Structure formats: C-alpha cells, structure tokens
Amino acid sequence: MTADVLIIGGGFAGTALAYYLARDGASVALLEAGSLGGGSSAAPAGRAQIIDSENEKYLDLVLTGIKRLENLGEELGIDLEWTTPGHLTLISNENQWRNFEILVERLQRRCIPAEMMDLATVRKAEPFLNPEGFIGAAFSHEGHLNPFKFNAGFARAASRMGVKIIHGARVTGFEKTGKHINTVITTKGHFIGRVVLMAVGAWSGELAALAGTTFPMKFTHAEAVVSESLPPVLHHHIGMTGFYEAVHGSDRSVTLGIAQHINGTLVASNAVQKMEKLDLSSTDWGMPALCQAIRTYFPRLGGVRITRTWAAASPFTPDYLPAIGWLPGFDNLFIATGFHLAIPTIPILAEQAAQSILEFEESQLLSPYNPKRFYTEEGMQ
Numbered sequence: 433m434t435a436d437v438l439i440i441g442g443g444f445a446g447t448a449l450a451y452y453l454a455r456d457g458a459s460v461a462l463l464e465a466g467s468l469g470g471g472s473s474a475a476p477a478g479r480a481q482i483i484d485s486e487n488e489k490y491l492d493l494v495l496t497g498i499k500r501l502e503n504l505g506e507e508l509g510i511d512l513e514w515t516t517p518g519h520l521t522l523i524s525n526e527n528q529w530r531n532f533e534i535l536v537e538r539l540q541r542r543c544i545p546a547e548m549m550d551l552a553t554v555r556k557a558e559p560f561l562n563p564e565g566f567i568g569a570a571f572s573h574e575g576h577l578n579p580f581k582f583n584a585g586f587a588r589a590a591s592r593m594g595v596k597i598i599h600g601a602r603v604t605g606f607e608k609t610g611k612h613i614n615t616v617i618t619t620k621g622h623f624i625g626r627v628v629l630m631a632v633g634a635w636s637g638e639l640a641a642l643a644g645t646t647f648p649m650k651f652t653h654a655e656a657v658v659s660e661s662l663p664p665v666l667h668h669h670i671g672m673t674g675f676y677e678a679v680h681g682s683d684r685s686v687t688l689g690i691a692q693h694i695n696g697t698l699v700a701s702n703a704v705q706k707m708e709k710l711d712l713s714s715t716d717w718g719m720p721a722l723c724q725a726i727r728t729y730f731p732r733l734g735g736v737r738i739t740r741t742w743a744a745a746s747p748f749t750p751d752y753l754p755a756i757g758w759l760p761g762f763d764n765l766f767i768a769t770g771f772h773l774a775i776p777t778i779p780i781l782a783e784q785a786a787q788s789i790l791e792f793e794e795s796q797l798l799s800p801y802n803p804k805r806f807y808t809e810e811g812m813q
C-alpha cells in the first residue's frame with residue numbers, strides 16, 4: 433500500500449495526526465502494532481491539566497488547547513464527556529505551599545480560577561477526604577475527559593476522512609536508500625509513504641533503532657486501579673505535590689491521583705517504578721500500595737471493590753518537552769512523541785505538525801520542540 437503519509441502508532445498522537453493530515457487533504461495509512469490506544473493512551477486519568485504547565489509559553493499552549501477541547505467533541509462527532517471539575521493539589525509543607533502560591537498567582541493573573549485553600553476549606557470541598565498530614569491545598573481550574581473516547585474520536589473521524597487504519601501491523605524494519613525511507617516493513621506486509629511519521633510514544637527509542645538511528649526516549653512504569661461504580665463521592669480531581677517528581681524521579685513510589693468519572697467509577701493512579709525495558713504488566717506491589725493509599729486518604733472508601741488494574745509506560749523526553757519534527761539524518765522521517773500534558777496539547781500540536789508536514793515548512797509554534805535539540809553533528813548528545 434502507498435500513502436502520502438504513513439503513520440506508525442495509534443495512540444492519541446497518531447490518531448490526532450491522522451485526522452488533521454486527512455482533513456488537510458493527505459492520503460494517510462496508520463499502522464498500529466496492537467489495537468488503537470493500546471499503549472500509554474489506554475492509561476491516562478483523562479486530565480487536561482493547567483497548573484502543571486512548565487512556563488508561560490507552555491501555559492499559553494495549554495490554555496489554547498483547553499479552549500479547543502471544549503468544542504472538540506462536536507468537531508469529531510463524539511461525546512468526549514468533557515467536564516471541568518478542577519484540581520486539588522494536596523500540600524504537605526510550607527515550602528510546597530510557597531511554590532504553589534506562585535503557581536496560583538500566575539493562573540489568577542490570567543483570570544483562570546485558582547486559589548490556595550486552608551484545611552477547613554479542603555474538608556468542606558471534599559468531605560470523604562482525610563487531609564491529615566497536609567496543611568492545605570491548591571485549587572486550579574482544569575478539564576477532564578474520557579481518554580478512550582479522545583482516542584476513538586480522532587480515529588473514527590480520521591476513518592471517515594479516508595484514513596486506512598491497519599491493526600496488528602507491527603513495524604519490524606525499514607528499507608532505506610541513503611537518507612530516505614523507501615519501505616516500512618510490518619507483520620502485515622510492506623507499506624510505502626512519501627513521509628513516514630513515528631508516533632510511537634514510549635517505543636520511540638526502539639523504532640528509531642530499527643531505522644538505524646537513536647532517540648533518547650525515557651519512560652517509567654505506571655500503574656492504576658479502577659473501582660466499581662459509586663454514587664458521587666469526589667468533586668475534584670485530587671492529587672498530591674511531588675506528582676511529577678515521583679513519576680519522573682524516584683525508583684519506586686506511590687503518588688495518589690484520584691478522580692470519579694461520569695460513570696461513577698474511581699480511577700486512582702499512580703504506582704510508579706523505573707524500568708529499563710518496556711513492560712505493560714502489573715506488579716505485585718502496585719495494586720496493594722494504591723489500595724492502601726486510598727484507605728489512608730479516603731477511609732470511608734476502604735471497602736470499595738476494585739474491578740480492574742492496569743499498567744502502562746509514562747513516556748517523556750530528557751527535557752520533559754515534546755519532540756515534534758523531522759528526525760536528523762533522514763529526509764522523510766518525522767517524529768511526534770514525548771507529549772507533556774498530552775490531552776490539552778495534542779490537538780493543537782498535531783494540527784500544526786500536519787500543516788508543517790504537508791507544506792514542508794518549519795512551524796514557529798513547533799520550533800521549541802524540534803527533535804534536533806537532542807543531536808549534535810556527530811549524532812545524539
């Protein structure tokens with residue numbers, strides 16, 4: 433099969449790119465090793481975070497993305513279950529309190545609802561929470577959607593525009609002439625694309641190696657649990673300070689992030705462990721540790737039944753920012769990976785990337801995320 437653009441990977445990034453490329457007139461085929469959303473995109477809590485934006489520029493991007501998410505369901509023809517419950521970050525010491533005051537003030541300057549809450553206010557806001565050990569919380573506006581529908585919405589809209597989605601097509605190699613990839617070899621046959629687009633998240637290092645280069649993809653192993661459906665017990669998404677430090681730093685840690693979805697289930701993440709090799713299986717310590725955390729912070733929910741548990745890779749680049757652009761050493765290999773705050777940023781970044789690919793032009797919006805920052809003339813830094 434031949435297409436203008438061959439996309440490898442059917443997570444949020446690959447399906448969003450497929451949609452925007454097809455919408456802009458390209459013929460597209462998407463190759464997915466397993467099933468759509470079977471990588472990290474099957475895992476997220478569904479948060480469209482705002483307060484975690486790294487800097488002013490990233491905050492601009494996230495805020496534009498949040499605006500887009502409000503109407504994205506309509507554009508894609510799917511109910512994304514978009515709600516704006518807001519986020520409470522529980523704070524355990526004065527130092528963190530001061531850091532969050534700065535973040536809250538930054539949001540307030542942008543007229544985004546945000547405030548510091550003392551313990552009495554936190555108790556009133558979340559009666560099921562036992563905030564012992566915390567000194568208060570930072571509240572910030574944020575959105576929430578159903579991640580399965582986010583993935584499926586892009587995939588279905590892309591299919592309606594003629595994108596061919598091939599499930600079970602694991603890429604096993606590339607045929608190249610010089611800097612040009614001629615053929616993508618998969619378990620479902622050979623494919624040819626004018627442009628080859630790698631949107632394989634945590635697998636980016638593996639795929640880059642198959643293409644004869646390197647990419648410094650990093651990931652940790654993250655686990656979560658889902659409960660039976662309950663009447664309303666939580667009003668916000670609730671997390672703890674140190675979430676990103678735990679996810680990206682320690683060897684093994686539990687940092688509770690918990691929310692109640694529209695269908696009444698509680699989704700609680702994250703038991704995090706460093707791993708050298710990609711492994712999507714649950715560990716023997718992750719689920720008990722998460723259940724214990726639920727018991728500690730929500731004692732009245734201690735008897736709730738857990739119906740399923742899962743594990744996924746949480747992918748990130750060395751500077752925690754996305755890598756979107758042409759891969760050095762090739763004239764037709766584009767990479768889109770390492771999405772930080774993926775849900776609010778992917779619709780904007782994928783749309784820009786589609787334009788940049790079809791017009792073969794550098795995009796100003798994407799320039800901070802150019803993958804060439806990880807390479808020197810000699811190769812990877």
Ligand SMILES: Cc1cc2nc3c(=O)[nH]c(=O)nc-3n(C[C@H](O)[C@H](O)[C@H](O)COP(=O)(O)OP(=O)(O)OC[C@H]3O[C@@H](n4cnc5c(N)ncnc54)[C@H](O)[C@@H]3O)c2cc1C
Pocket residue numbers: 440441442443444445446463464465466467468469470471472473474475476477478479480481601602603604631632633634635639654655656701702744745746747768769770771772773774775776
């Ligand atoms: C526990 C957890 C909670 C999270 N919570 C949030 C959240 O609340 N909000 C948020 O914005 N982000 C969250 N994230 C991050 C978010 O899930 C990821 O950033 C996002 O899903 C990455 O999407 P992707 O398309 O880049 O990668 P993926 O979804 O991993 O897609 C890559 C795809 O490539 C396929 N693939 C791999 N190798 C091959 C091959 N050789 N051939 C063909 N296909 C291949 C895989 O099967 C996979 O489907 C969370 C992550 C985790 C782990």
